Amino acid sequence: MNTQDTNRRIRLIMDLRNKGITDMSVLGAMERVPRDAFVPEAVKDQAWDDTALPIGLGQTISQPWVVAKMTQSLMLSDRDQVLEIGTGCGYQTAVLSHLARRIYTIERHKPLAAMAQERFDTLRLRNVTALCADGMKGWPHKLAGETPQFNKIIVTAAARHSPPQELLDQLALGGVMIIPVGQPGDQHLRAYRRKEGNEYSIQNLMPVRFVPLLPDIA
Numbered sequence: 001m002n003t004q005d006t007n008r009r010i011r012l013i014m015d016l017r018n019k020g021i022t023d024m025s026v027l028g029a030m031e032r033v034p035r036d037a038f039v040p041e042a043v044k045d046q047a048w049d050d051t052a053l054p055i056g057l058g059q060t061i062s063q064p065w066v067v068a069k070m071t072q073s074l075m076l077s078d079r080d081q082v083l084e085i086g087t088g089c090g091y092q093t094a095v096l097s098h099l100a101r102r103i104y105t106i107e108r109h110k111p112l113a114a115m116a117q118e119r120f121d122t123l124r125l126r127n128v129t130a131l132c133a134d135g136m137k138g139w140p141h142k143l144a145g146e147t148p149q150f151n152k153i154i155v156t157a158a159a160r161h162s163p164p165q166e167l168l169d170q171l172a173l174g175g176v177m178i179i180p181v182g183q184p185g186d187q188h189l190r191a192y193r194r195k196e197g198n199e200y201s202i203q204n205l206m207p208v209r210f211v212p213l214l215p216d217i218a
């Protein structure tokens with residue numbers, strides 16, 4: 001890494017701190033993950049700016065501040081098994097992989113899923129399992145012989161009205177799901193917490209702008 005690169009990284013991390021990200025483990029993970037390895041050549045010089053960037057197929061890599069805020073809201077520990085819907089370029093996945101035990105991630109666009117897998121291999125992120133499928137249906141396979149349950153779920157595309165039922169079902173008791181909900185132009189990031197039985201508490205975190213969560217494989 002050259003000096004200019006190091007300076008850009010440090011500037012971004014300071015920027016995130018100034019914008020209210022206080023969790024040192026989240027800031028540490030974001031300093032470690034090379035965001036420039038996740039964006040197309042044409043926008044590499046902006047990789048360390050706090051902005052969303054195009055990644056092809058009409059999709060975007062989220063703004064670092066939004067990635068940091070969502071990650072911090074998950075309150076991750078190294079015991080957590082995380083489900084992520086919307087792998088995209090895989091940047092958010094890479095950040096999660098440094099903070100939780102295992103990440104299961106789903107993307108509906110095959111070329112994006114394939115490129116993300118390559119990056120996970122290159123960066124040796126061995127606790128990531130990636131799949132091309134419709135994430136609205138949840139993780140489609142049993143895990144260790146059991147119906148899958150996740151302590152943490154993160155969705156990086158916006159649901160129109162509420163989280164898909166399959167995702168609510170796969171959230172473990174006491175677990176947290178972070179998901180943008182709403183129509184284009186009126187979306188909010190929300191935290192769903194699963195209480196006893198089928199009760200969920202809902203907290204609005206902040207207004208956001210995400211591409212829509214769409215059914216089926218693209």
Ligand code: SAH
Binds near residue numbers: 087156
């Ligand atoms: N997490 C990415 C941002 C991805 S943008 C980051 O780190 O920057 C949102 C992604 O969600 C897009 O790639 C889109 O194709 C994907 N997506 C939308 N609906 C989906 C679905 N039902 N299942 C899986 N992926 C979906």
